[in-house]
Amino acid sequence: MKESTLVQNAEKEATQLLKERLPVEFVYHNINHTNRVVDAAKEIIDNSTLTDDEIEILMISTWFHDVGYIDGCDDHETKSKAYASKFLKGKGIDDEQIEKVKDCIDATRVKKEPDNLMQKIIKDADSGHLASDDFEATSELLRQEWKLMDIKDYDPDEWIDINIQMLSNIHRYHTSYAKENWQPKKQLNLSELLKKKKKQEKKLEKEKQKARYKADFKNDNPERSIQTLFRTTLRNHIKLSDIADTKANILLSVNAIIISLALSNIIPKLDNPSNQHLMVPSLILVIFSVVSIIMSIMSTRPQLTQGKFTKEQVRKRDVNILFFGNFHKMSFKDYKWGIDQIISDKDYVYEALTRDLHSLGIVLARKYKLLRLTYTVFLVGILISVISFLIGFAFME
Numbered sequence: 447m448k449e450s451t452l453v454q455n456a457e458k459e460a461t462q463l464l465k466e467r468l469p470v471e472f473v474y475h476n477i478n479h480t481n482r483v484v485d486a487a488k489e490i491i492d493n494s495t496l497t498d499d500e501i502e503i504l505m506i507s508t509w510f511h512d513v514g515y516i517d518g519c520d521d522h523e524t525k526s527k528a529y530a531s532k533f534l535k536g537k538g539i540d541d542e543q544i545e546k547v548k549d550c551i552d553a554t555r556v557k558k559e560p561d562n563l564m565q566k567i568i569k570d571a572d573s574g575h576l577a578s579d580d581f582e583a584t585s586e587l588l589r590q591e592w593k594l595m596d597i598k599d600y601d602p603d604e605w606i607d608i609n610i611q612m613l614s615n616i617h618r619y620h621t622s623y624a625k626e627n628w629q630p631k632k633q634l635n636l637s638e639l640l641k642k643k644k645k646q647e648k649k650l651e652k653e654k655q656k657a658r659y660k661a662d663f664k665n666d667n668p669e670r671s672i673q674t675l676f677r678t679t680l681r682n683h684i685k686l687s688d689i690a691d692t693k694a695n696i697l698l699s700v701n702a703i704i705i706s707l708a709l710s711n712i713i714p715k716l717d718n719p720s721n722q723h724l725m726v727p728s729l730i731l732v733i734f735s736v737v738s739i740i741m742s743i744m745s746t747r748p749q750l751t752q753g754k755f756t757k758e759q760v761r762k763r764d765v766n767i768l769f770f771g772n773f774h775k776m777s778f779k780d781y782k783w784g785i786d787q788i789i790s791d792k793d794y795v796y797e798a799l800t801r802d803l804h805s806l807g808i809v810l811a812r813k814y815k816l817l818r819l820t821y822t823v824f825l826v827g828i829l830i831s832v833i834s835f836l837i838g839f840a841f842m843e
Contacts, residue, residue: 734827
């Protein structure tokens with residue numbers, strides 16, 4: 447499309463005004479936006495039937511349609527019409543042509559319905575970004591502009607809602623070309639926004655659930671606090687029991703190695719009269735190692751009770767039916783009866799859990815008491831054995 451000299455002059459005038467006088471806060475309604483609208487208008491014009499005069503009017507209108515922003519946001523269309531009128535009068539253009547340009551600029555108002563093809567084209571071109579591949583980035587510039595200009599500060603979630611409303615209910619294309627070629631792309635952008643909205647709703651719901659859980663945990667639902675208490679305490683008891691068993695296994699292994707070394711390397715040499723001084727220290731070492739092994743085994747040795755409980759014990763709540771040692775000889779029917787008695791009463795549930803924790807604590811206390819004694823015996827045995835070996839070597843000399 448070949449442009450007339452008047453259109454070229456309009457381009458220079460509008461570009462100069464926007465570049466030199468437009469405040470930096472206008473990150474959307476600037477020369478870049480005007481260039482996008484001009485390109486979109488040319489695309490529609492190439493696929494429309496307009497006369498050269500109509501094309502000239504339309505292109506001048508397009509270049510000047512947002513120039514009024516250099517004087518602020520309020521009623522910028524009226525200001526844009528004034529700048530366009532001043533420019534055209536300076537070029538000797540008659541009033542009829544000027545009015546047509548002003549009508550085209552006026553058609554870019556949000557709620558204004560276009561009256562002719564020129565107005566339809568400029569209105570569609572002004573919203574061509576709704577069908578562009580970079581729609582979200584371009585739209586974000588408008589959000590930032592409104593924020594910088596203190597018009598409205600929307601958060602990203604609110605902005606998605608506004609754009610969905612715009613694309614689905616407010617905006618529509620007017621020219622046949624835009625309806626056929628831009629509307630499908632606009633629908634794709636709307637679909638992407640709806641997907642984002644759905645993701646945000648899922649994320650928000652998760653955050654709400656977390657918040658509700660925290661609130662319940664702190665205030666509204668003390669049951670959660672109680673359950674967490676029992677769960678944490680039980681886990682700690684089990685860990686402590688595992689640690690005790692590990693320590694006992696370490697003692698077993700160490701003392702077994704000591705006895706093996708003593709039997710294979712020291713005791714066979716005691717028959718030699720020259721090694722008689724090693725007999726007492728070796729016996730001390732072996733004896734203390736054997737005692738340590740015995741005590742380690744005792745600390746991990748399981749204890750079983752009778753394996754049964756009576757209904758009377760359940761009713762009086764003086765038996766821990768959660769411990770396997772108290773029910774392993776019972777039938778499933780009888781054991782289920784006992785469990786049903788517990789779960790039918792919330793207080794009984796907590797009492798049963800408390801009793802179970804108490805029983806575990808008693809077992810742990812026994813384990814750690816024996817382990818502490820075993821480590822003491824092992825330490826004393828090592829010290830006495832070393833001292834005995836030293837004394838034995840001293841007497842030999």
